Amino acid sequence: MMQIPCPFCGPRNESEFFYGGPVRPSRPDPAAVNDEDWTAWLTQVPNPLGPVQEHWWHARGCGTWLTIWRDTRTHDVVEAPDDAG
Amino acid sequence: MKQHYSALSLLRHGINRHTTWAPAWRSPPLKDHYDVIVIGAGGHGLATAYYLAKDHGLTNVAVLDRGWLGGGNIARNTITIRSNYMRDASIPFYVKSVALYEAMTRELNFNMMHSKRGMIDVIQNYPMMRDRRRRQHIMDIYGATYEQITEAEIRRRIPALTGGGPDARLPVVGGYVHTDAAINRHDAVAWGYARAIDAMGGEIHQQTPVTQLLRGPDGRIAGVETPRGVIRAPKVAVAVSGHTTTLTETVGLTLPLRTMNLTAFVSEPVKPLIDVIVNCPDAGFYLNQSDKGELVIGGAPDTGQSFRRDIKQTVFEDTVSAMLSLFPSFKKLKFLRQWGGHLDIAHDASPIQDETDVPGLFVTAGWWGGYKAIPAGGLTLAHLVATGRPHPLMEPFGINRFRHLDYVMETGTTTAR
Known part of the structure; x- marks a missing residue:
């Protein structure tokens, strides 16, 4: 089973976590950006063949939200949050 | 030709x-x-x-x-x-x-071995019944069939479905039949x-x-x-x-587009048991029985983006436990194969x-x-x-x-x- 490194609990089984989606840039002011950038923010996320940055919630553990880089080809966690066990 | x-x-x-x-x-x-x-x-x-x-x-x-x-x-x-x-x-x-x-x-x-056997949606909560009724009204316009059936009728047509009784966490409340559905x-x-x-x-x-x-x-x-x-x-x-x-x-x-991994797995062949496609959206799995007798079982996709072509342990466990909640007799089945595909979703x-x-x-x-x-x-x-x-x-x-x-x-x- 995939292990996700929690900064408080150390590496834990994926079944303790809820997936929180890929990391997106913060919502732009729709009036301040052009239509192309606005619809791109609404509808597109990075879809790399390789590491992707995403949120996970340690819901069945300590309850913290964390951000990892995970390789979409292997599911290896290639970069963990600081201080992760 | x-x-x-x-x-x-x-x-x-x-x-x-x-x-x-x-x-x-x-x-x-x-x-x-x-x-x-x-x-x-x-x-x-x-x-x-x-x-x-x-x-x-x-x-x-x-x-x-x-x-x-x-x-x-x-x-x-x-x-x-x-x-x-x-x-x-x-x-x-x-x-x-x-x-x-x-x-x-x-x-x-070319023989497609087309089998128009229909699909039964087994529904375990009322909001989902309303969702199905809404679909039925729209499908009626375009000639796709969708008919509501009772829990008793579901159990008559799928005798192996013995879970989801009145004491279950999610009792079966009814279902819908999509008679156009087929496998080939x-x-x-x-x-x-x-x-x-x-x-x-x-x-x-x-x-x-x-x-x-x-x-x-x-x-x-x-x-x-x-x-x-x-x-x-x-x-x-x-x-x-x-x-x-x-x-x-x-x-x-x-x-x-996001690329995700959707998987399925297959049991050993057993005697003819299920002659429709069974879809259980609330439990989170669907299955049919192939001509060879194998049960072909699919569940929810893996949650994150993935380019892998195999099944993840968490997805497999979730799907099996969902299936056993409605088909407890499948506990003794052995599994033969698993596979996954990566597909994109808009x-x-x-x-x-x-x-x-x-x-x-x-x-x-x-x-x-x-x-x-x-x-x-x-x-x-x-x-x-x-x-x-x-x-x-x-x-x-x-x-x-x-x-x-x-x-x-x-x-x-x-x-x-």
Whole structure:
């Protein structure tokens, strides 16, 4: 089973976590950006063949939200949050 | 067809000890120029090449595949053919696809082992019953069948469904029957199309991965790069499922697609037990029994983006525990095989089929559960590639819908959940 490194609990089984989606840039002011950038923010996320940055919630553990880089080809966690066990 | 298949031909070749069969398709040498290149010899790519030749007379067409014929997602699905969707844009398209599948055995002179056995949705909460009723009212308009049935009727028709009783956490409250639903044989779809394309003059090139799309100095698509050399064509259609963005990014094109992993697994063969497709959206799994007696079981997709082609332990465990809540007797079944496919899903969970911002480059993508859409998806893409105009059935599914925020929101209707 995939292990996700929690900064408080150390590496834990994926079944303790809820997936929180890929990391997106913060919502732009729709009036301040052009239509192309606005619809791109609404509808597109990075879809790399390789590491992707995403949120996970340690819901069945300590309850913290964390951000990892995970390789979409292997599911290896290639970069963990600081201080992760 | 060069070599018509029939009971008589079976007898004739049988008398010759089956030494006289001609190959069903050729392996011609790869040319350096075609009128149309279709990337991906999966269901959608093959159907596109078939309709390009049949409806539009375009036969100088090459279908390229990185692997072998019938080895991609056309072999990595649960062969479910159905049209119970939600939106006015979607239902007529899938009704057409179901009809084309029903006619496919005769049309391609290839036994698809089509079995129109119907699908029963087993519902375990009232909001989902309301969702099904809403779908029924819309499907009624377009001639797709959806009928409510009682819990007692479900248990009469699926005797193995013994869980979900009144004391269960999620008791079965009722269900819906989609009598149009069918299963068939996935290999036959690939082989039948390949044989028909070949007979009309099209070419299929296996072991030919496309590493890069090429643009000309005018910005139009110019061809593709493969390890077997550069192949030029004024029109290129991308029908590669999960790797769509990987390819379009080689010409700087981003699309609102995420690649995810959807998996299934198969039990040992058992006696005939279930004669319908059983879909349990609240528990989160669906299953049917193959002609060989194996139970073909699928669950929810893996949550994050993934390009893997195997099943994840968490997904497997969740699916099995969901299945056992309704079919406790399956606890003793042994499993034989598992598989996964990576597919892309668009922002609104509806397909994208359009000419892109790169003139001459077409994409057909976002076919979340695209097996059922193969014949109609090929029909419409061939129309678009040949005429430059979208087929009426595909008009709502262009890329511009994201620019106009005119989504065709099918979230929640495309898989078990």
